[in-house]
Amino acid sequence: MAARIDGKAISQAIRDEVAQEVARMKSALGKVPGLAVILVGSRKDSLLYVTSKEKACEQAGIRSYSVNLPDTATEAEILEHVHKFNRDPDVHGILVQLPLPKHVREQEILGAVSMDKDVDGFHPTNIGRLAMQGRQPLFIPCTPRGCIELLLRTGVQISGKHAVVIGRSNIVGTPAAMLLQRHNATVTVVHSYTPDPAAVTRTADIVIAAAGVAHLVRKDWLKPGAVVIDVGINPIEDPSAKKGHRTVGDVHFKEACSVASAITPVPGGVGPMTIAMLLQNTVESAKRAYEFNGT
Numbered sequence: 001m002a003a004r005i006d007g008k009a010i011s012q013a014i015r016d017e018v019a020q021e022v023a024r025m026k027s028a029l030g031k032v033p034g035l036a037v038i039l040v041g042s043r044k045d046s047l048l049y050v051t052s053k054e055k056a057c058e059q060a061g062i063r064s065y066s067v068n069l070p071d072t073a074t075e076a077e078i079l080e081h082v083h084k085f086n087r088d089p090d091v092h093g094i095l096v097q098l099p100l101p102k103h104v105r106e107q108e109i110l111g112a113v114s115m116d117k118d119v120d121g122f123h124p125t126n127i128g129r130l131a132m133q134g135r136q137p138l139f140i141p142c143t144p145r146g147c148i149e150l151l152l153r154t155g156v157q158i159s160g161k162h163a164v165v166i167g168r169s170n171i172v173g174t175p176a177a178m179l180l181q182r183h184n185a186t187v188t189v190v191h192s193y194t195p196d197p198a199a200v201t202r203t204a205d206i207v208i209a210a211a212g213v214a215h216l217v218r219k220d221w222l223k224p225g226a227v228v229i230d231v232g233i234n235p236i237e238d239p240s241a242k243k244g245h246r247t248v249g250d251v252h253f254k255e256a257c258s259v260a261s262a263i264t265p266v267p268g269g270v271g272p273m274t275i276a277m278l279l280q281n282t283v284e285s286a287k288r289a290y291e292f293n294g295t
């Protein structure tokens, strides 16, 4: 029976650490970190995420600034807000909630965020530095960083292990693969064109599932003793649930539990870590801005 990796508890510990840092900064400098969140449109899931980010900021003592633009907002309008936050010295992190409406070119917007406020780590220069040996990005994308943090804080060795990342998105799969490589794992990325993803994944010591497909990873995809990090957040119908639906990961949790040595649940795994990492990136950014080392 696999150990359950408790993302909720670990993320709470990180949020407590962040809150302490914020308190120290406040008493030493009279300043607190600031996070700006730009939301375009009214997708229900995005609204929910943004609200929980704001709540988490408030609890940690981080000031949040939010802008909610209509679906019809133009690139120029969004850029105006990005530029305003770039100039604002009280703002240390800027997050543009993704996905953006289809008429907006995502890369244009993400590339306009000041590199040293790019707490999502999505600026091309930060991604480029993440990919290069011997270079340091200013920020590591929150979800992949959360996955690695879960491994580190549960004492899972990464160095020398074979890690398989399922999915190659810009925001999770690709940066997760780069990060694992920086931690000296041997990394394979499988995706929708991989002929036999199960066979490849079965050779993994560590699996990071970020395909966005409910229950893609079954028992026969896993090597006995594998450590499984499930990034998926997929709504499925469930007549027995109160709302008629529930959230499941990319991994069939129950099946995986009989094979894996440790696994993250959904919800309560990677999701809460994403928010904790966002807060941590924001505090680190404010500390850099004020040249404050925490004492």
Ligand SMILES: Nc1nc(=O)c2c([nH]1)NC[C@@H]1CN(c3ccc(C(=O)N[C@@H](CCC(=O)O)C(=O)O)cc3)C=[N+]21
Binding pocket: 049, 052, 095, 096, 097, 098, 099, 120, 142, 143, 233, 247, 266, 267, 268, 269, 270, 271, 272, 273, 274, 275
């Ligand atoms: N610029 C940008 N940055 C992001 O970091 C970003 C984004 N856009 N767009 C959407 C995704 C998704 N995301 C999540 C954050 C928290 C949970 C979370 O806390 N989930 C809970 C509840 C899940 C549920 O029950 O639905 C859990 O997993 O336990 C999930 C997903 C951040 N994202």
